[in-house]
Amino acid sequence: MPSTKVLPTPEPDIAGPCCPPLSERPLTAEEAQRTAGMFKALGDPVRLRLFSAIASHEDGEACVCDISDVGVSQPTVSHHLKKLKDAGLLTSQRRGTWVYYRVEPSVLAAMGRLLAPSG
Numbered sequence: 001m002p003s004t005k006v007l008p009t010p011e012p013d014i015a016g017p018c019c020p021p022l023s024e025r026p027l028t029a030e031e032a033q034r035t036a037g038m039f040k041a042l043g044d045p046v047r048l049r050l051f052s053a054i055a056s057h058e059d060g061e062a063c064v065c066d067i068s069d070v071g072v073s074q075p076t077v078s079h080h081l082k083k084l085k086d087a088g089l090l091t092s093q094r095r096g097t098w099v100y101y102r103v104e105p106s107v108l109a110a111m112g113r114l115l116a117p118s119g
Contacts, residue, residue: 021116034088035114041087046070047080051089054101061102 019031027035042048053067054060068077081101084090090101 019110019114021113023117037087038089038111041083041089044080044083046072046076047084050077050080051084051103054090055103055108060105061100063098063100065098067101 019027019035042051049070050067053070054062057066064077064081068074070077072080081090081092085092085101089107090103092099092101094100
């Protein structure tokens with residue numbers, strides 16, 4: 001009987017230490033593309049509210065059931081959460097019937113460093 005090798009699941013593309021502060025040097029094309037995706041995802045008021053609700057939630061993690069009151073229907077909330085996740089701003093984990101979203105501290109730190117004034 002042949003043995004099958006289980007490959008590790010790749011980590012999600014988290015923004016992490018993406019880019020240097022804008023005042024340090026010009027961004028490369030790749031850095032600009034990635035950073036623009038993050039800011040584009042946050043450029044929608046509903047997405048910004050969802051991101052803020054998750055980031056400010058206890059432990060930086062929230063169940064979708066706790067953050068869906070942003071003035072749009074549940075399918076629209078799911079759409080916006082997917083856009084934030086695709087931009088590398090959120091991770092998610094299914095627990096039973098609910099999905100929990102998390103803003104990784106490295107994402108917030110990277111965004112803060114990017115916009116930090118030169119010192």
